[in-house]
Amino acid sequence: MPRKVLYIDDDAGLRTLVQRGLGREKIECLLAADGESGLALLAEHKDIDIVAVDLYMPGLSGIETLERINAMPDHPPVIVVTGAQDSRMAVAALKAGAFDYVVKDVQGEFIYLLNAALHAAVQAMRNHRAKEAAEAEVREARDRFEALAAERALLMREVNHRVGNSLQLISSLLTLQSNASGSEDVAKALSAATGRVLAVAQVHRRLYTSDDVQSVAIDQYLEALVEDLRRSSEGGGLSQLTLDAEPIGAAPDHAVAVGMIVNELVTNSLKYAYPAGKGSIRVALKTAGEGRALLTVEDDGIGIDSAAPKSTGLGQRIVRAMGDKLRANIEHDKEHAGARIKITFDLRNEKMSHPPA
Numbered sequence: 073m074p075r076k077v078l079y080i081d082d083d084a085g086l087r088t089l090v091q092r093g094l095g096r097e098k099i100e101c102l103l104a105a106d107g108e109s110g111l112a113l114l115a116e117h118k119d120i121d122i123v124a125v126d127l128y129m130p131g132l133s134g135i136e137t138l139e140r141i142n143a144m145p146d147h148p149p150v151i152v153v154t155g156a157q158d159s160r161m162a163v164a165a166l167k168a169g170a171f172d173y174v175v176k177d178v179q180g181e182f183i184y185l186l187n188a189a190l191h192a193a194v195q196a197m198r199n200h201r202a203k204e205a206a207e208a209e210v211r212e213a214r215d216r217f218e219a220l221a222a223e224r225a226l227l228m229r230e231v232n233h234r235v236g237n238s239l240q241l242i243s244s245l246l247t248l249q250s251n252a253s254g255s256e257d258v259a260k261a262l263s264a265a266t267g268r269v270l271a272v273a274q275v276h277r278r279l280y281t282s283d284d285v286q287s288v289a290i291d292q293y294l295e296a297l298v299e300d301l302r303r304s305s306e307g308g309g310l311s312q313l314t315l316d317a318e319p320i321g322a323a324p325d326h327a328v329a330v331g332m333i334v335n336e337l338v339t340n341s342l343k344y345a346y347p348a349g350k351g352s353i354r355v356a357l358k359t360a361g362e363g364r365a366l367l368t369v370e371d372d373g374i375g376i377d378s379a380a381p382k383s384t385g386l387g388q389r390i391v392r393a394m395g396d397k398l399r400a401n402i403e404h405d406k407e408h409a410g411a412r413i414k415i416t417f418d419l420r421n422e423k424m425s426h427p428p429a
């Protein structure tokens with residue numbers, strides 16, 4: 073319901089008619105005889121809900137007055153009043169930004185229509201402002217959310233950086249201990265443990281350098297892991313270690329499990345496949361249907377003889393445990409002369425298949 077209206081018209085009789093008519097509707101009506109004094113009143117009374125302006129006036133025309141009002145910030149809506157049944161002028165007024173137009177008559181019948189137009193304009197303005205306020209609120213909430221998400225990602229990256237550093241430190245301590253130990257078995261066990269710690273450390277490195285803490289690019293992770301393994305293997309035992317990986321993303325905890333498996337199997341090939349020397353060890357990663365991938369670790373060595381004595385057998389237990397985590401299908405390809413282990417696994421947990429947006 074409009075409370076205060078400004079009516080601009082050079083016709084004094086009509087001004088009075090409108091003021092009285094709107095007064096009956098309990099609407100306060102300020103009057104102006106021309107565009108300039110109307111603009112002055114508008115500048116003075118900030119609580120004017122709506123302006124109605126006559127189209128044909130000496131001095132500033134209705135359209136010019138309308139354009140001046142629309143150029144003001146937070147201006148009220150404007151309704152154009154015209155005596156002439158001139159649809160071209162009406163269209164021009166609407167194009168110039170009038171909310172509505174009303175054709176006036178000297179008897180004042182039009183005041184009923186004007187009143188209806190005033191109510192519609194004020195309601196539309198309120199809806200518009202409410203929509204703007206709601207949009208501003210949504211924008212603020214989204215900006216707050218994005219700022220929080222960015223901060224969280226930064227924190228996550230920081231945490232991963234620290235975890236990666238701590239694990240790196242642990243693996244260096246283990247290497248020191250392994251070098252210092254007098255027993256070959258202890259040294260071997262400690263260096264196996266170092267490899268396992270490094271495999272986990274690498275995942276945190278990946279997470280630290282990626283923008284998405286929900287996903288790790290396994291191909292890049294395996295590249296870094298394979299590089300670590302090559303570097304940590306004495307006498308270049310892993311010089312013929314190759315990786316052929318498709319670009320595949322997986323949940324971080326799944327990446328850790330894959331890393332642990334690759335670490336165990338590559339270390340096994342290094343230790344057992346070529347008793348007389350060294351040879352090719354190949355790691356491959358391919359997509360294998362929706363949300364799954366196929367990891368293959370193979371060598372052209374003596375092959376896994378299940379009857380052969382195991383040193384700890386720990387590796388196979390770790391591979392099985394990680395396999396469970398990945399809902400993996402582990403297959404020893406007996407067709408292949410050397411050792412070939414094929415592992416088909418999930419890239420992320422079912423409930424994480426649609427990571428949260």
Ligand SMILES: Nc1ncnc2c1ncn2[C@@H]1O[C@H](COP(=O)(O)OP(=O)(O)O)[C@@H](O)[C@H]1O
Nearest residue numbers: 340341344345375376382383384385387388411
């Ligand atoms: N690539 C391979 N080539 C030949 N033999 C292997 C290979 N991988 C594993 N093995 C055999 O399987 C056994 C079990 O391996 P694993 O469970 O990793 O235990 P560990 O490495 O502690 O001996 C090894 O002792 C070895 O005899």
Ligand SMILES: [Mg+2]
Nearest residue numbers: 336340387388
């Ligand atoms: Mg082993």
